[in-house]
Amino acid sequence: MTNDDVLDEFRAAGALREGHFVLSSGLHSPVFLQKNLVFMRPERCARLCKALAEKIVATVGQPDVAVSPAVGGIIPGYETARWLNVASIYVEREGGAFKFRRGFHLEPGQKVVMVEDIVTTGLSSRECIAAIQAAGGDVIAAACIVDRSGGKVDVGVPLVSLCSLEVPAYPADALPPELAAVPIEDPGSRRLKG
Ligand SMILES: O=P(O)(O)OC[C@H]1O[C@H](OP(=O)(O)OP(=O)(O)O)[C@H](O)[C@@H]1O
Ligand SMILES: O=C(O)c1cc(=O)[nH]c(=O)[nH]1
Numbered sequence: 001m002t003n004d005d006v007l008d009e010f011r012a013a014g015a016l017r018e019g020h021f022v023l024s025s026g027l028h029s030p031v032f033l034q035k036n037l038v039f040m041r042p043e044r045c046a047r048l049c050k051a052l053a054e055k056i057v058a059t060v061g062q063p064d065v066a067v068s069p070a071v072g073g074i075i076p077g078y079e080t081a082r083w084l085n086v087a088s089i090y091v092e093r094e095g096g097a098f099k100f101r102r103g104f105h106l107e108p109g110q111k112v113v114m115v116e117d118i119v120t121t122g123l124s125s126r127e128c129i130a131a132i133q134a135a136g137g138d139v140i141a142a143a144c145i146v147d148r149s150g151g152k153v154d155v156g157v158p159l160v161s162l163c164s165l166e167v168p169a170y171p172a173d174a175l176p177p178e179l180a181a182v183p184i185e186d187p188g189s190r191r192l193k194g
């Protein structure tokens, strides 16, 4: 799948949004990929994750298990694992840090692919990878549907992205005037309380 094929799936789902968004990282952006509108369609999610699974195997070989960071990573992680024919488990935040819960665990040295939905700063990916390594996993790659950094982020392991975009994102105190003039939407969940 090309970048354009992936973006066509987002466009067809009405998931390529323009406006003024505050991302999970706190950065502001004129573009938001509302991936939930893509993943809510099993056939759309399957097309993307099949292609991601093939790219993972072609790049780093076959993993033993897929691990995703909740919440956004769970659906693409599960679907990618289905095409890889491996188990899919996830970490979730407990007191702010990613933890394995619900009986999920890794065997020592298991080859893990960390599957994210969207990568912007890579913070969520790095935190998830750290949790996997602390649990004894060997993270052979990170993977995501869309890398908004255009390949610039370093998550400490090879990053396999199905689509690589360079989308502008600005700190709150450095907004271009045309973006500052647009009312803010805050669609992410990392900073939600209660
Ligand atoms: O590369 P980053 O700067 O970390 O941004 C991308 C992360 O932000 C979103 O998750 P979010 O924190 O909104 O939480 P959620 O997955 O629980 O919705 C998305 O699912 C990625 O995990
Ligand atoms: O950086 C994010 O939080 C983010 C960006 C984006 O385009 N889509 C998303 O779901 N999260």
Ligand SMILES: [Mg+2]
Pocket: 069, 070, 071, 072, 073, 124
């Ligand atoms: Mg997330």
